[in-house]
Amino acid sequence: MKKYPVVLAFSLFLTAISCTGKDQKSSDAPTENVTAETADGKIKTxxxxxxxxxxxxxxxAAYNPDLQGELPVVFVLPEWWGLTDYVKGRVRQLAKLGYYAVAVDYYGEGKVVETPEEAQKLSSxxxxxxxxxxxxxxxxxxxxxxxxxxxxxxxAIIGYCFGGSQALNMARLSGDFKGVVSFHGNLKTGIRAKNNKAKYLVLNGAADKMVSKEEIEAFKKEMDSAKITYKFVDYPNALHAFTNPDATETGKKFNxxxxxxxxxxEQSFNEMKSFLADVFK
Structure with missing residues (x-):
């Protein structure tokens, strides 16, 4: 299997190290296929x-048990910290919108990491x-x-930071999805896109120093060449990890x-809501 060039690998490391998970020290203990009512009301996890x-x-996973029939599925790919409370909160938000939402455990045992070094080692x-x-x-x-x-x-599949990159890759590798959404994810992943009818939505911070203008232009060229339906949104003055409430504190901690x-x-979440409603019509 080919490895990424050193420059790309370093770029991915910088991108990953900037992503932050809310309440990284998650206290959620592993359980065996149980369903429980949550404080979110009619949402079951x-x-x-x-x-x-x-x-x-x-x-x-989370869903509204009062909704009848089979629900559209939204997979949520986490930041490189793992299965944090932040990503679980996003899953419950999607469940409230009427979806069966699932946060994917990449590392195993619902693992949450606490240091950039460990996160970089696992995600790379x-x-x-x-x-x-x-x-x-x-x-x-x-x-x-x-x-x-x-x-x-x-x-559909969405992702944040590391998960945003992985979401784009899954859409490139599989024709199973109606749509894919990347929140402040890296765009250069080493896999070329092909037109498998999935629609793309990329939500990017205009002031994000982890995603260069050259990377953005290369991504758009790739999408256009493959004749893929996509929308690219830049949010003025927004830095990397702009959707995570803990990002400012983490930025200070790691400089x-x-x-x-x-x-x-809020705007990117609403953009995603409209996008999902459209692809699931």
Whole structure:
């Protein structure tokens, strides 16, 4: 399997190190396929567990049990910190919108990492060997096939930072999705896009120092060449990781140009809502 060039790998490292997860020290203990009522009202959450190479992966799902029939599925790919409370909160937000939402456990055991060094070590594997990321994703997707609340024929995928890059890769590698959304993710992933009818939505901070103008132009050229339907949105003055409320504090801690932007966060979430409603029509 080919590795990324050193320059790209370093760029991905800088991008990944800027992503921050809310409440990284998650206290959620692993459970075995249980469903529980949450404080979010009519939203139920459940753990989807499955084994990969001897490791139990514990993805996190949520849905509204009062909704009848099979629900459109939205996979949520996390920041490089793992299955944090931040990404679980995003899953519950999507469940409130009427979707069966699933946060994918890439590292196994619902792992949440606390240092950039450990996060970089774990996440770089999926940048360097994209097919392994596909295997991780396919494992949870195969569980969704037998989930009575989920509509396997209506699937979309979204991601944040590291997860945004991985979401773009999954759309490049698979024709299963109606749409893909990347929030402040890296755009240069080493896999060329092909027109498999998935629509793309890329939500980017205009002041993001982790995603260069050259990278943006190359991405747009790639999409145009493959005749892919896409929308690219720049949010004025927004830095990297602009959707995460902990980004400003983390930026100060690691001396990185990242910050939360409430306006960009709200606008990008609404942009995603409209996009999902359109692709699932």
């Amino acid at each position: 459940e753990e989807i567990s499955y084994g990969i190479n001897g490791v139990t992966h514990r993805s996190y 594997h999926f940048y360097n060997i994209p097919i392994d990321a596909r295997r991780m994703f396919d494992a949870v997707k195969n569980k969704i096939i037998i989930t009575p609340n989920a509509n396997y024929n209506k699937m 990185l140009p990242i910050a939360y932007d409430r306006q960009a966060d």
